Amino acid sequence: MAKVFGLTRKSILKGWPLVGLIGVGLTVVALGYGGATGNIETTGCRVVVQGDQVTVRSAPSSSASPVATIPGGTEVEAETIVDSGWRRLAEGDRWVPVDSVAATSGSRC
Incomplete structure (x- = not known):
């Protein structure tokens, strides 16, 4: 051997x-x-808002309370969590429709 x-x-x-x-x-x-x-990185995920604007909701549902609006073209930190067509944004319970945002170049979403 x-x-x-x-x-x-x-x-x-x-x-x-x-x-x-x-x-x-x-x-x-x-x-x-x-x-x-x-x-x-904590998330490594950044997304850009598609269209004119997107309404941010308090939960992953169109019936959830709106908490903010983000203008189109704005980049925001997001998480990799997607629930029933909704993407969770960083910093709290903030959700946007997954089809209203797109991952930026180099993001890990």
């Missing part, structure tokens, strides 16, 4: 060598998600 750094295949898959392999794997995953660089 071939040895790598004095370890056989069986000895790599148990004890401290296994802990080391798991640690390397978790580090790679963390770097892939930006955890070691501080680049993790």
Whole structure:
């Protein structure tokens, strides 16, 4: 059986060598998600209002109370949450119809 750094295949898959392999794997995953660089964003989702304006509602329903209006062309922070055709905006219970906004370039919505 071939040895790598004095370890056989069986000895790599148990004890401290296994802990080391798991640690390397978790580090790679963390770097892939930006955890070691501080680049993790809370949402990473920005949308732009389509049309003349959109009414922001307090819940994902057209019968929910209107809380604001946003003019067309305005970019706002949003969340990745979509419920029954409504997208949740950042900062509180604020919802807009999903077809009234579009993700901006580079957004992760």
